[in-house]
Amino acid sequence: MKRLPLRARALAPLMTMAALAALNPAPAHAAEPHRGIEQVLAAAQQEKKGVTLHVNGQTIGGGVVRIEPGAWVEMRSQQHGRIVVRIDRIDAVVMP
Numbered sequence: 001m002k003r004l005p006l007r008a009r010a011l012a013p014l015m016t017m018a019a020l021a022a023l024n025p026a027p028a029h030a031a032e033p034h035r036g037i038e039q040v041l042a043a044a045q046q047e048k049k050g051v052t053l054h055v056n057g058q059t060i061g062g063g064v065v066r067i068e069p070g071a072w073v074e075m076r077s078q079q080h081g082r083i084v085v086r087i088d089r090i091d092a093v094v095m096p
Contacts, residue, residue: 054092
């Protein structure tokens with residue numbers, strides 16, 4: 001029995017995942033990926049807790065002042081003062 005080359009063996013799991021993804025449509029909530037981020041930001045604003053945003057490999061910390069749904073979030077920090085971040089650029093939100 002002949003073995004596949006190393007490159008083909010390494011790509012086999014990725015090809016399987018791609019085939020399964022093509023067969024299964026995305027769930028309805030995947031169309032609104034920022035809804036969860038907005039919910040966490042709104043909870044932080046309500047509870048007056050600080051958050052850390054992960055944006056394009058950078059971290060930004062502060063307190064949520066205002067949220068414009070689907071557009072941007074305004075935050076304040078001692079280090080930078082006023083910060084405005086586009087919600088579609090946020091990769092992750094961390095709230096202690």
